Amino acid sequence: MLILLPPSEGKTPAGAGVPVDLAALSFPELTDARQEVAEALALVSGREDALAKLGVGASLVHEVSRNTRLAHEPAAPAHSIYTGVLFDALGYQSLTPAQRRKADSAVVVVSGLWGAVGFADSIPAYRLSMSVGLPGLGKLASYWKPKLAAAVAGHAEGHLLVDCRSSSYAAAWVPDPARTVSVNVFTERDGVRKVVSHFAKHTRGELARHLIVRRGKAPETPAQLAKAAAEKWTVELVPGTARKAHSLNIILED
Template identity: 30%
Template sequence: MLFLLPPSESKAVGGSPLGIDKVALIFAAMQPAREVVFEAAVKAKLVEPDLQSAPTLPAIDRYNGTLYAAIHGRGLKGTPTEFNELTNAERERAKESIFIQSALFGLIPATSLIPNYKFSADSKLPGLNLKQHWADSHDVTWNRLVGQKVIDLRSKQYAELAPIPGSFDSLTVEVFDIESAKAMNHFNKKAKGQFIRAFLQGAETLEDMAKAANLKIEIDGSAIKLFTNQR
């Protein structure tokens, strides 16, 4: 299985001195599309021109919002797990199976080295339709991933940047309150992160992942419905 995640607006600072101008991102065929977005973002003064030489971290460490804190198993401030990190084994599993949808870089493996940036799916670029540009640029990426079952945990705006081809075996994840059956917001991200953490820790099936994350699961057609009692 492959899992698609959104990024987070919140990001960790710092990293390795190796910039993306020295460490090429995977899916090299998308590089021209990335350069178009980067140049347009620089022109619009949304990112700095020297971003490509800025320090980098693995994407799964760079993003540190609610979803990613749950993936790392981080607890509240002051708790023993406040600064929890993935193990080497969990990172290897993430490298093979987790992909993140960036508005600046396109779809990238979770362990890809990226700089700290501020640019989102709703960023406006004069003369460039970001959604259409990325949707047209991901064909080569999908060709590399064909034959895999894809579990889509991206938010709507990020899913629109790279719609999954209809020929793929794919499922979309939604999170609901277990009592009211209403869609969740903050705890949507936390539940998705816990679901992915269960996979990284060795769960092999969707049902096992849900059980390990203390979530109820229902699979309804192309939808995975997760139910949480967190409030």
């Protein structure tokens, strides 16, 4: 089982540590592409119109400035750099050592800067969304799509993929639909169902944690995943097609 997560928008910078070693990250086939994106990001982040190009507000000027010196910034494990609603719900720091090892091997974070990283990979804090276009590279989802397909597909072979990514990150890599289950979250009141956003992040984080901490064998099929999720929530499994992944719908009471 692999759990695919999007990165958090905000990051918690490492307090100390050595800089990132691109070749030491998971999926080393992406090293050259990571270097290319990092260089393009540094150039854009040093421009007067950097905030507009990166689609962020003035309050994030210091985070954008950090993009210009990522090769020298201290790095730390991805599970401590990525913070926010989803990652707080996953609660890595409260896992046991055995559960942390399970999370490190199961979680893959799809990133606009790195392409994809493992949960234990050491990276610096940065600011870059997958929806951004960089000069010379174009939209990052399109840039990464063939590269991730080549680098991550082999690693994912034989695994059930629990896809908790948001739409822009899901567009950067489309895995085998037969082995993939996208996770959706709805609220329901009086039979009326609504898609949620904030609670979706939280619930996806809770699902990731549940799959990591629960005892027994990890789910290997969509049906087994739905059964595991049903231990905590009301769920429904929508079968996929030859071109579309299965869907696990988690229904929360409004």
